[in-house]
Amino acid sequence: MGQKVHPNGIRLGIVKPWNSTWFANTQDFADNLDGDFKVRKFLNKELANASVSRITIERPAKSIRVTIHTARRVSLSVKKVKMLKNYATQLRKSLAFQLKSTSLK
Numbered sequence: 001m002g003q004k005v006h007p008n009g010i011r012l013g014i015v016k017p018w019n020s021t022w023f024a025n026t027q028d029f030a031d032n033l034d035g036d037f038k039v040r041k042f043l044n045k046e047l048a049n050a051s052v053s054r055i056t057i058e059r060p061a062k063s064i065r066v067t068i069h070t071a072r073r074v075s076l077s078v079k080k081v082k083m084l085k086n087y088a089t090q091l092r093k094s095l096a097f098q099l100k101s102t103s104l105k
Contacts, residue, residue, distance in 0.1 A: 022059035032059060035095050039066060042094070046087060064095065 012018060024032045036057050043055055043066070051071035058065040 017056075019054065020057045020059075022057070024059075035064075038094055039064075039091060042091065043068065043087070066091070 008016065020036050022032060039057060040055050044052065047068065047070075052068060053071055054069040056067040056069070058067075
């Protein structure tokens with residue numbers, strides 16, 4: 001009998017991209033991992049009805065780039081832009097202890 005392999009685990013990095021892309025020293029690894037978990041938890045809670053399929057987090061050089069992939073195409077009205085800016089400020093406050101430069105775009 002063959003061994004069973006998880007389909008996502010075998011495809012990561014080959015066919016399917018990683019959900020987080022960053023490099024950290026040993027001292028920063030736990031903080032970055034915890035920060036990613038907090039960002040995903042916050043966005044999944046706030047955008048529960050937005051059909052979010054994937055959240056991609058990149059950390060290039062002491063900043064953070066969060067990409068939200070949704071199933072529905074949403075037009076950017078003034079209300080939605082204000083809502084996204086509000087989410088960015090809330091994330092900036094929660095990640096301020098980790099990042100030297102807290103510019104979220």
